[in-house]
Amino acid sequence: MELTADHYLTPTHSGSLEDYLQRIARVPLLSAEEETSLARRLRDHHDLGAAQRMILSHLRLVASIARQYRGYGLPQADLIQEGNVGLMKAVRRFDPERGVRLVSFAVHWIKAEIHEYILRNWRLVKIATTKAQRKLFFGLRSLKPGFSSLSPQETRKIAEQLGVRPEDVSEMETRLAGQDISLDPGPEDDEHWVSP
Known part of the structure; x- marks a missing residue:
């Protein structure tokens, strides 16, 4: 054959x-x-x-x-x-x-x-559209020690290494951890929800 x-x-x-x-x-x-x-x-x-x-x-x-x-x-x-x-x-x-x-x-x-x-x-990567976000996405996965949350010192160190703001590192870490923030109200928010 x-x-x-x-x-x-x-x-x-x-x-x-x-x-x-x-x-x-x-x-x-x-x-x-x-x-x-x-x-x-x-x-x-x-x-x-x-x-x-x-x-x-x-x-x-x-x-x-x-x-x-x-x-x-x-x-x-x-x-x-x-x-x-x-x-x-x-x-x-x-x-x-x-x-x-x-x-x-x-x-x-x-x-x-x-x-x-x-x-x-990758479902969480839809936000990584700029060059800096892509660098942060791939860099954070390789620099983050294990699966634990980053300490403020680790966040600052990674931000410095990747040339981004610490807030960007924290936001990407949250997204990578699967803790996406919903813009829709949850069931516990029903009493505060005002219908149009």
Whole structure:
């Protein structure tokens, strides 16, 4: 049976995520010379077969990066799919003449796609629309010690590290803890509610 690119690019194509990870682990890595040659063929001749080989040889990088985002409660297969989109964008933009390997160049593109996916799909992240809020969202998750609430000193320290106000850190911490504040009155507020 001949394996297609889709067989490798789709984590849930033939079963479990574990099967997918085993399949991509068997794809040979490229030497620097092979990578440069393939990148030139893609750039100069629009050789899609060259692009495919470059992508397939870097799928385990995507899986490795996607594993770093397990704590967001999103399906690992979806994170990998989004990372694969980033890898494809990186391959399309890769310039072999810059003296940088694709693995180094692709990390940014892979993470950017995964970040965008998380921002689109995580229920509490709908508020993270500005660059500072995204930085705070991802930074707070990595800097916050465990699941306990931050002390005022920790809040100030994190705010300083991320270049935001302590109030922003406290607000994001509340949202990450799942303590969203409702704008609708609760049942206990019925007596104070005035109907229009």
